[in-house]
Amino acid sequence: MVSLHAARGVPEKQIHVTGNPRYDALRHMDVAARRAAVRARLGLEPGASIALWIGQPDAEDSYETLAAVLPALLRAKTTLLFRAHPRDGAYAGGRYAALLAEAGDTRDVTADPDVTGLCCAVDLVVTQFSSVAVEAGYLGTPALFVLLPGLGGTYIRRRKGYAIPRGVRRTAHS
Numbered sequence: 001m002v003s004l005h006a007a008r009g010v011p012e013k014q015i016h017v018t019g020n021p022r023y024d025a026l027r028h029m030d031v032a033a034r035r036a037a038v039r040a041r042l043g044l045e046p047g048a049s050i051a052l053w054i055g056q057p058d059a060e061d062s063y064e065t066l067a068a069v070l071p072a073l074l075r076a077k078t079t080l081l082f083r084a085h086p087r088d089g090a091y092a093g094g095r096y097a098a099l100l101a102e103a104g105d106t107r108d109v110t111a112d113p114d115v116t117g118l119c120c121a122v123d124l125v126v127t128q129f130s131s132v133a134v135e136a137g138y139l140g141t142p143a144l145f146v147l148l149p150g151l152g153g154t155y156i157r158r159r160k161g162y163a164i165p166r167g168v169r170r171t172a173h174s
Helices: 002-007 021-028 031-042 059-075 096-101 115-121 132-138 153-160
Strands: 050-054 079-083 106-108 124-127 143-145
Touching: 021 132, 031 115, 050 059, 050 115, 050 132, 059 079, 059 096, 079 096, 079 115, 096 106, 115 132, 124 132, 132 143
Parallel strands: 050 079, 050 124, 079 106, 124 143
Antiparallel strands: none
């Protein structure tokens, strides 16, 4: 970190590397205990394969991305915990109901206030670009960022100024 900013002209004595306050407390969490407690609260089997979908506010893109991911989760016999973004108009309008009804073992956890606990309880977090996936990473839960052509990039470009975050590896589908 120091060499990166020093190369950009910042004097080394002015550079202080610290942890991210949002995530630092997660390093001291008993993830295994939280995982067991949340799985028990949700009635999930201890050894079941569980994924958490974290939606985004770009209603149509979020819906279409989830629709594209669901077949792979079904093939893997994965229980899906679904969490819509609070500003997802498609969710508010009931658009996801039929999609989730066809998706096998799916549970809507949108109203669950314990996002950190959900991240502990699952084996994988799937999203387009939610920071909840970063939180999951601090807890040791892997994250899959799914940015399909034409889905999500427009929203990111409009809100953040770029279509694909730097450092994201492009695949054959990019």
